[in-house]
Amino acid sequence: MSYAERLRWCQWNARPDVLPSRSRLYVGNESCEALLPRPDVACELARRMREMGTSLTLMTPFLTEVGFRRTLDVVDRLVGVAVGLEVVCNDWGLCAVLAGRYEGRCTPVVGRLLVGQRSDPRWAQVFDASAQQAQERQVRHSDGTTARLAYRPPTSSLARDLRRCSLDQSDLLGFLKHLGVHRFEISNLPQGIQLSGYTGFHVTLHTPGIFVSTARNCSALVGSREPIPCCGESICPPPITTWYHASFPGPLYRFCNAVYALNSSLHEGCMSPQIDRIVTCAAFNDAAPGEIEPTASDHRLPQL
């Protein structure tokens, strides 16, 4: 029996001694274009990976015109250096351009910012009938009338909707396949995941980090009125900070300009043969290692 490939995802400024030696390395940031590497930095890492026989996946964020040009500069340089280069695209324009630009020397992957998963961690709570029924209550309107709020369990349609992702439509996947895209990425949702099984598409599962939301920059998330200068070098990305609110089932984690939830339980849907790769973000492991590093047995998933 073979198992899904387990990979680590690091930031560009990870110390060389912490870079994992595996068959493929994920590098980059999925939400901040200020953290795109300089082409020479990217090429140096790609050379080192090539010497180790390690393939490279470049993680890229959503992109403005400036970020788009910088990304193409990086990819143009990496194409000649990296082994098995993949680019995870969180921008439709980049995905389309890469698909037609490098004649197989660079494989575009649809990133999880584009797949349309229901990844608000509160969704898992709608299946907890006893917790919901405990919240049933009376509300009073401003005109003095009242009404009773009551729990309605999710319909089977809603339950499926919450576990699927909108990219997983046969027409859309057929279109992407025609473009040259054969892989997309998803988060490991606490309510479970359900894939269509569309032939010819591979799926990467990110765990335990669940992408939930992002702002344009860090300052928007820390409440600063002035933009925090992004250096993309030594001080970025900043340490992960946690957010708590009683209506959420657990903490949220702010990493750079994005917000994540965590889930390391693998539900039945994760056993789908389409999922042939599992990626863990090193940053989350550093933030709360005991909490989020899944055990090896969690990852005994069948491979295609």
Place this chain on the structure above:
Amino acid sequence: MPVAALKVVAPVSRPEEVALLIEAGADEIYCGVLPSQWRSKYGDWDSLNRRQGIVANLPTVEGLQAIASIAGSVAALALNQRYTEEQIPQVLEIAELWAGAGGRSVLVSDPGILLLLKKRHSGLLRHLSLLATCLNSATVQFFQGLGVSRVVLPRSLSLPEIREVSLNCPDIEFEVMALNEDCKFIDGLCAFYHGTSFPDGVSTTFGYERAPDDGLPRSYTHDLTYAGHACELPFRTGRGGLLRQRHRDDLGRPRCAACALGELALAGVGFLKVGGRGLPLALKLRAVRFLREVVSALSPCVSAVMGIDRTDFSGLYARVFGSPCDSSDCYYSRKP
């Protein structure tokens, strides 16, 4: 784009609002629907478009048909969520019903829906919602290939960034948010859902049903723990602080692009969206009249040939909205 040609696009949630908003100065309108057939399957969260509940949405397809018959030629229907394969046939059915009743445009973000509208040779004009997060010209061109003729640009773009995208895509109409709504998160990349919270003291009702046992009004929901939109909740941080969240839809001090309208026009923007489908009609009318007054004040002296400096409409803002604005209220003073 001459300033005089700027069009104001107003939010509508009931058919009777249409004539009043057009009379107030709206050139186009947009609306959403959340019919009972959909609610019974998926609930009343923002699953059909980015607004939850039946206050911001038409509760029936009959209401939708009424709007299409009154003002379909200048109206867009928001079908701007991302959908699962199972939902697609119902979404397309609503789009066809809209088109059949005279609706001209749909506001879309799902590439799968765009593909299918194209495949079916739909006559509907396709406006790309800001939920598609079109931040660069390559993405505009990707969606243009799927049949999009207008792009609503995300609020997170700066004026120079808007100008560059627009210059690179001369065959596309561009629309921006000009009044009312803002969020720290990028809408199209935000999976926090918009549900309906039920605080005490609300002035509205939520589609109640009469309970079979006692006949008392009940509102059923899948998530009774929902406390509000994540962008408005006061999160406590791990360091013991409290994350300050400003309510971006603050009715007293709406987000605004008035002072930047001349520059937006020169950057190639032709359409100004007023947010707030769920707002009371009086606030929608006030917003439309305000933007119309700004456009009228600008247009005699400005054309694309002459260029324009930023014009100060803070006095008008204070008079109309009752409190002075500051730079944090401005969409385009603080970007990127």
